[in-house]
Amino acid sequence: MIDDHSFALCLTHDVDRPYKTYHAAYYALRDRDPEHLRSLLPGTNSFWTFDRIMEIEDELGVRSAFYFLSEQDLFRERPPREWVTKDGWRLFGGRYSVDDRRIVDLIHELDAGGWEVGLHGSYESSTDPDRLADEKRTIERVLDEPIVGGRQHYLKLSIPKTWHHHADLGLKYDTSLGSSDDYGFQNGYSIQRPFDDEFVVFPLTIMELALPNVETDIEGAWEECERLLEEAADNGAVMTILWHPRFFSELDFPNYAELYGRIIERAQELGGWVGPPGEYYAHLDHPEPPITAKQMG
Amino acid sequence: MTADFSDEAYASLLDAGLNAGYEFITVREYLSSETLPEQFLIVRHDVDRKPMNALQMARTEALRGISTTYYVRAIPKTFRPELIQQLETLGHEVGYHYEDLDTADGDVEAAHDSFDRNLRRFRRLCDVETICMHGNPLTPHDNREMWAGDHSYADYGLLGEAYLSMDFEDVTYFSDTGRTWEDGPLKVKDHTMGEGDKQVQVDTTWELIDLLSATDVDRACLLIHPNRWAGSYAELLAERTKDAATNVVKYGLQLRP
Numbered sequence: 001m002i003d004d005h006s007f008a009l010c011l012t013h014d015v016d017r018p019y020k021t022y023h024a025a026y027y028a029l030r031d032r033d034p035e036h037l038r039s040l041l042p043g044t045n046s047f048w049t050f051d052r053i054m055e056i057e058d059e060l061g062v063r064s065a066f067y068f069l070s071e072q073d074l075f076r077e078r079p080p081r082e083w084v085t086k087d088g089w090r091l092f093g094g095r096y097s098v099d100d101r102r103i104v105d106l107i108h109e110l111d112a113g114g115w116e117v118g119l120h121g122s123y124e125s126s127t128d129p130d131r132l133a134d135e136k137r138t139i140e141r142v143l144d145e146p147i148v149g150g151r152q153h154y155l156k157l158s159i160p161k162t163w164h165h166h167a168d169l170g171l172k173y174d175t176s177l178g179s180s181d182d183y184g185f186q187n188g189y190s191i192q193r194p195f196d197d198e199f200v201v202f203p204l205t206i207m208e209l210a211l212p213n214v215e216t217d218i219e220g221a222w223e224e225c226e227r228l229l230e231e232a233a234d235n236g237a238v239m240t241i242l243w244h245p246r247f248f249s250e251l252d253f254p255n256y257a258e259l260y261g262r263i264i265e266r267a268q269e270l271g272g273w274v275g276p277p278g279e280y281y282a283h284l285d286h287p288e289p290p291i292t293a294k295q296m297g
Numbered sequence: 298m299t300a301d302f303s304d305e306a307y308a309s310l311l312d313a314g315l316n317a318g319y320e321f322i323t324v325r326e327y328l329s330s331e332t333l334p335e336q337f338l339i340v341r342h343d344v345d346r347k348p349m350n351a352l353q354m355a356r357t358e359a360l361r362g363i364s365t366t367y368y369v370r371a372i373p374k375t376f377r378p379e380l381i382q383q384l385e386t387l388g389h390e391v392g393y394h395y396e397d398l399d400t401a402d403g404d405v406e407a408a409h410d411s412f413d414r415n416l417r418r419f420r421r422l423c424d425v426e427t428i429c430m431h432g433n434p435l436t437p438h439d440n441r442e443m444w445a446g447d448h449s450y451a452d453y454g455l456l457g458e459a460y461l462s463m464d465f466e467d468v469t470y471f472s473d474t475g476r477t478w479e480d481g482p483l484k485v486k487d488h489t490m491g492e493g494d495k496q497v498q499v500d501t502t503w504e505l506i507d508l509l510s511a512t513d514v515d516r517a518c519l520l521i522h523p524n525r526w527a528g529s530y531a532e533l534l535a536e537r538t539k540d541a542a543t544n545v546v547k548y549g550l551q552l553r554p
Binding site: 051054055058102104105108109112113114 | 373376377378379382414417418421422
């Protein structure tokens with residue numbers, strides 16, 4: 001474990017939807033609340049929460065990782081039959097381009113401020129190494145330095161193939177091993193080394209979506225989070241959490257930002273190390289690679 | 298003939314300062330130095346829009362070994378992290394061009410909360426020790442008034458504010474607001490505070506160059522908005538048109554009862 005810390009809490013954010021587009025109308029109808037439509041006005045976008053996240057983490061003295069997605073565009077890159085399907089819109093609608101000026105500026109601001117910028121592999125990239133390589137290059141071109149790791153979109157993994165692709169591309173870690181409807185240490189308390197080498201898997205402990213009734217019963221959700229933190233402290237665990245940036249919008253997802261802050265504060269009280277996976281990875285010692293016949297000979 | 302308020306005119310202005318023996322110092326250096334040079338120029342840039350123009354000016358200055366001060370607004374149009382870091386890398390001072398009292402609609406406490414957040418954003422990118430207010434002629438507030446109460450720059454670890462902390466009796470102030478160096482009604486909020494009683498006036502950059510070449514003033518502060526200076530004739534024409542329209546509004550504001 002890093003220094004004298006008893007456990008680690010790794011903070012991550014998947015940048016899926018920084019702009020509230022068609023969701024504004026959907027939420028307005030679902031919640032019968034026209035306030036959601038304000039996000040359609042210029043200069044107002046409740047899903048753009050990055051300033052708030054940076055403030056929260058800065059005040060708590062921590063940093064996290066933001067994984068950026070270079071997803072296919074529904075209308076330019078997907079077949080017309082998908083334009084009218086729910087899955088088409090869910091997977092490929094309302095995304096963003098990593099080359100958007102606001103995204104470029106955001107990536108530079110995060111990087112300059114000490115946050116980690118990583119790769120959020122697109123939906124089809126888990127089995128398509130060429131696509132994944134292209135996405136990695138796209139983000140690294142903006143970042144102007146190599147990416148260390150990331151997470152696959154929708155936690156979509158083909159084990160161990162996807163991790164082989166990651167390692168072949170030079171990625172050092174992945175955080176996709178987990179669930180969007182369950183939380184806990186089902187995948188163990190430690191990092192994993194699927195190839196017994198320097199490539200590391202950080203099992204995902206909590207995705208905010210999986211927590212029960214956060215909007216209506218924050219104390220109930222908090223009890224679950226605190227229980228997991230104590231379990232992590234008792235077992236010297238590496239706990240990794242995922243909070244999507246849009247969940248910091250109080251209008252759209254009440255209580256999630258507060259819960260996130262509480263988790264960090266409690267982890268610090270319990271003596272945990274808190275930070276991005278890339279920084280944790282940098283502190284790790286790795287197994288010696290096996291000596292090959294060529295080296296011996 | 299070289300057009301006024303063009304990149305070439307700006308380079309000529311800098312060269313005139315250097316040739317006349319002025320030392321160029323930043324606002325930070327002015328506020329932190331125990332002894333100041335006998336003859337100096339402080340070039341202060343307010344980056345209100347067109348941040349790439351600021352970078353162009355920064356390069357022009359760096360080529361001449363000149364360090365100046367860039368005050369950048371915290372709006373998406375100008376808060377460009379990579380550019381801000383480039384300004385600092387080129388050897389210039391970067392400060393926060395604040396307008397928090399405007400954005401908080403006059404609520405001083407809300408303005409300080411906003412100021413604190415924005416200053417921290419800047420400081421994650423660069424070393425900010427001085428600030429300067431942004432004057433929007435269309436708002437009823439003067440952003441400098443957020444310092445009238447209990448709050449001080451020192452609370453934020455700042456050396457000072459470019460309008461409020463300089464001695465304008467000693468340092469003569471020239472501003473390009475309204476695309477003229479002459480003081481008048483076009484400079485709605487761009488005026489110094491205190492007793493600075495200006496003895497000289499110039500209109501064009503060429504007149505300012507003559508003034509500096511003759512070293513008629515020993516110490517001066519030049520406010521230069523990069524967006525007002527153009528790299529091409531088309532940009533100059535567009536900017537002049539925009540300024541003419543803005544000036545009509547400003548004259549109108551002066552005529553209000």
